[in-house]
Amino acid sequence: MRYRTYFRAVVTAPEYDVLIVGAGPAGSACALALAGSGLRVGLLDKACFPRDKVCGDAIPGPTLKALARLNPLYAEELRQLTRPHRTDVCISRLVSPQGQQMRVSWQAPAFNSPRLHFDEALLTLVRRHTAAEIRENSPVKKVVATATGVVVTLADGRVLSARLVIGCDGANSVVGRCLVPHPLNRQRHCAAVRAYYQGVTDAPETTSDFLFLRRYRAGYCWVFPVGSGLYNVGFGMLSEDIARGKVDLKLVLSELLNTHPDLATRFRHARQLGPVQGFGLPLGGSRRPLTGPRALLCGDAAALIDPLQGHGIDKAVISGILAAEHARRCCQAEDFSPASLRKYAVAVDQRFGSELRFRYGLMRWLARAPWVVEAAFRLSRWPWLQRRLVRAVG
Numbered sequence: 001m002r003y004r005t006y007f008r009a010v011v012t013a014p015e016y017d018v019l020i021v022g023a024g025p026a027g028s029a030c031a032l033a034l035a036g037s038g039l040r041v042g043l044l045d046k047a048c049f050p051r052d053k054v055c056g057d058a059i060p061g062p063t064l065k066a067l068a069r070l071n072p073l074y075a076e077e078l079r080q081l082t083r084p085h086r087t088d089v090c091i092s093r094l095v096s097p098q099g100q101q102m103r104v105s106w107q108a109p110a111f112n113s114p115r116l117h118f119d120e121a122l123l124t125l126v127r128r129h130t131a132a133e134i135r136e137n138s139p140v141k142k143v144v145a146t147a148t149g150v151v152v153t154l155a156d157g158r159v160l161s162a163r164l165v166i167g168c169d170g171a172n173s174v175v176g177r178c179l180v181p182h183p184l185n186r187q188r189h190c191a192a193v194r195a196y197y198q199g200v201t202d203a204p205e206t207t208s209d210f211l212f213l214r215r216y217r218a219g220y221c222w223v224f225p226v227g228s229g230l231y232n233v234g235f236g237m238l239s240e241d242i243a244r245g246k247v248d249l250k251l252v253l254s255e256l257l258n259t260h261p262d263l264a265t266r267f268r269h270a271r272q273l274g275p276v277q278g279f280g281l282p283l284g285g286s287r288r289p290l291t292g293p294r295a296l297l298c299g300d301a302a303a304l305i306d307p308l309q310g311h312g313i314d315k316a317v318i319s320g321i322l323a324a325e326h327a328r329r330c331c332q333a334e335d336f337s338p339a340s341l342r343k344y345a346v347a348v349d350q351r352f353g354s355e356l357r358f359r360y361g362l363m364r365w366l367a368r369a370p371w372v373v374e375a376a377f378r379l380s381r382w383p384w385l386q387r388r389l390v391r392a393v394g
């Protein structure tokens with residue numbers, strides 16, 4: 001029976017023009033950008049929304065900007081939908097390994113919002129504004145390219161077909177594994193853990209804290225307010241260093257909250273809500289291929305996370321929108337050749353490539369030269385120098 005369905009999917013006309021796997025920021029943005037295209041769009045996710053995603057919950061400013069450029073209504077509605085579960089952040093407080101502090105005020109609007117609510121709000125926009133067929137609770141197990149498209153097999157044996165698949169399925173992408181395989185490089189990969197806390201003292205709702213550590217250089221600890229008196233608290237570092245030092249991230253986070261001079265008193269009466277959870281961050285700036293037979297990759301599946309800050313939601317949204325533009329072009333021209341698909345990779349590289357490569361190099365250099373970090377903190381006391389530094393790394 002299963003083979004008959006599979007065979008039918010291979011020989012008959014594909015049921016979707018574009019199948020987006022993953023309804024996180026990349027997938028939802030991609031579906032929004034395909035609204036009104038006239039294409040038959042499917043949006044699959046293994047989870048049922050609202051669903052949690054291990055993250056720092058800091059929504060970078062370019063995320064809203066990119067959505068507003070698509071349609072000003074999207075940014076406005078997203079602001080409204082996230083209002084009960086959001087805090088607007090205008091200050092970053094950075095603490096150096098030796099305890100020097102730097103406060104940076106931001107003009108551009110940015111906010112923190114738990115991904116449980118933020119991703120649900122994005123998907124609500126897709127439900128409201130697009131004709132995409134949303135299929136939750138649909139884990140993809142296998143993707144195979146054929147002469148006419150792709151055949152996608154779900155974990156329960158259901159089979160779907162499309163002319164093009166867009167892999168927005170995150171750091172452990174099945175689409176990537178099946179159609180655009182690439183080995184994991186620990187030098188270009190981070191791992192991080194986070195937990196939610198309540199009752200943190202001396203932690204204004206408008207300020208995100210970044211703490212750099214003497215012992216763990218390529219990484220940092222964060223305390224981000226996420227509204228309603230909740231804090232997203234985490235620690236992440238380069239996977240290569242984790243493997244080399246056999247670092248237990250959960251243990252380190254717990255030690256930091258108990259002993260770090262900037263944290264111990266503030267967390268004395270804090271209460272942890274839920275477990276400490278971890279996940280991987282594929283860093284940008286690598287030469288990971290972004291296209292394969294009948295396939296494009298976006299967001300974490302395409303390894304686009306900012307190596308310096310660990311932010312990837314903005315890049316996920318922007319790459320999702322770019323993929324939608326190229327999916328339209330390929331479908332209209334009936335051209336799914338490697339050369340045609342590769343134009344998407346070129347567009348992503350033009351948008352982020354040099355920035356991500358520069359920031360990866362800077363991250364590695366700063367990790368090797370902690371005195372530069374301390375010198376930068378000292379220089380930041382002069383406002384005009386701070387502005388320059390922030391422009392370079394902000």
Ligand SMILES: Cc1cc2nc3c(=O)[nH]c(=O)nc-3n(C[C@H](O)[C@H](O)[C@H](O)COP(=O)(O)OP(=O)(O)OC[C@H]3O[C@@H](n4cnc5c(N)ncnc54)[C@H](O)[C@@H]3O)c2cc1C
Pocket residue numbers: 021022023024025026027044045046047053054055056057058059060138139140141168169170171172173174192193194234236278279280281298299300301305310311312313314316
């Ligand atoms: C600890 C941590 C902290 C972070 N902090 C920040 C931060 O503060 N700010 C920031 O900008 N970025 C942060 N990031 C990075 C950010 O989480 C990612 O860059 C972002 O989520 C990428 O979005 P995406 O849509 O590509 O993937 P995801 O958000 O991972 O979404 C992928 C979707 O695909 C679905 N999926 C996965 N596999 C399948 C399958 N087989 N079949 C069907 N569906 C599937 C998942 O259920 C999920 O909904 C952090 C990451 C980590 C791990």
